[in-house]
Amino acid sequence: MSLDTPHTGVLHYEEGVPKIPAAAVSMENAMMLRRMWERGERITVHLEMTCEQLPDAPSANVVGEVVGREKPEEIVLVSGHLDSWDAGQGAQDDGVGCVLAMEAGHLVQRLGLKPRRTLRVVLFANEENGSRGGLGYLEAHRQELSRHVAAMESDAGNGLAKGLSLELHDPKHGPALDKERALARFRALLKPFLEPLGAGLLEPGGSGVDVGPIVQAGVPGVGVSHDVTRYWDVHHSKADTFDKINREDLAKNSAIVAIAAFLLADMPERLTP
Ligand SMILES: [Zn+2]
Structure with a gap:
């Protein structure tokens, strides 16, 4: 569903190719253009684009801690x-x-x-525009990566979470991970607490774009498996506004994320050595 609202996004160019500007059209308009093309019609589009690429400027990750x-x-x-x-x-x-x-x-506080x-x-x-926060975090915290026990991210809207996914990559330096053992520990730790909340689905899977750089470097990544049935309707569009946030789902998702974060921070042994 698109409700005739175009969804924006990022475009990557390979080195050495001309950077042709791109624009998003709504699904309804895309389907109409296709029908016109299939009928053999000559399609003319009037396009006005005002966006431009500006030079990089400083920005910052915001970090807070509950000290262990x-x-x-x-x-x-x-x-x-x-x-x-x-x-x-x-x-x-x-x-x-x-x-x-x-x-x-x-x-937790x-x-x-x-x-x-x-x-x-x-x-x-x-x-959204280059993952510089995640890459910057990797650069700034390279020395303490081995002390990161897990990196969790929620980046798929406010649909009720069905569980969590675990993403494991072998560290660049050091021994390979025992992935089966890590997943078994992950399940044993979280299932008793998350299953009663309907969030007992604990499977291998992706974590998040921002934690991606440190997860690729070997930090266990944890993704929040939101129900995304309605997410793509509004994602990256004019319709992604506060009125779509269901308060009850937000409260339940908060509980799920807080419980998982606390348990991971409090478990006696790490998921991975
Ligand atoms: Zn996002």
Whole structure:
């Protein structure tokens, strides 16, 4: 479904090819153009584009921590991304992810819990247009990557989470991971708490674009498996506004993310050595 609203996005050019400007059209208009073309009609489009590529400017990731009680140097990261496209408000992509990450830290604090490890809340800059926040995080924290126990991200709207996915890559340096063992631990840790909330689906899968660089470097990645049935209707469009956020789902998703973040930060042994 598109409701005749075009969805924007990023375009990558290979080195050495001419950078032809691209524009998004709505699905309805795309289908109409196709029908016209199939009928053999000569199609003329009047196009006015005002966007332009400006030089890079500084921006920053926003980081906050609940410091761990026993292993404060070990980190469980929970995150979303701050930027969005100019078309809408970015409520689903990724305002929700930022709220869930902040709520994880907030709920743990409010309940007076002190996890074994540090819970680090990160709101990444610039996911949509080059992932510079995630790449910057990797650069800035390279020295402490081995102390990252897990990196969680929510970046798929506010549909009720059905579970979490675990993404594992072997570290660039060091021994290969025992992926089966890590998944078994992940399930044993989280299933008893998440299944009663309907979020017991714990499978191997992707984590997130922002945590991608550190996950590729060997940090276990955790994705939030939101129900995305309605997400793509509004994603990257003018329709991604605050009124689409279901309050009850947001509260349940907050609980799911906070519980998982706390348990990962508090588990006696790490998922991976
Ligand atoms: Zn996003």
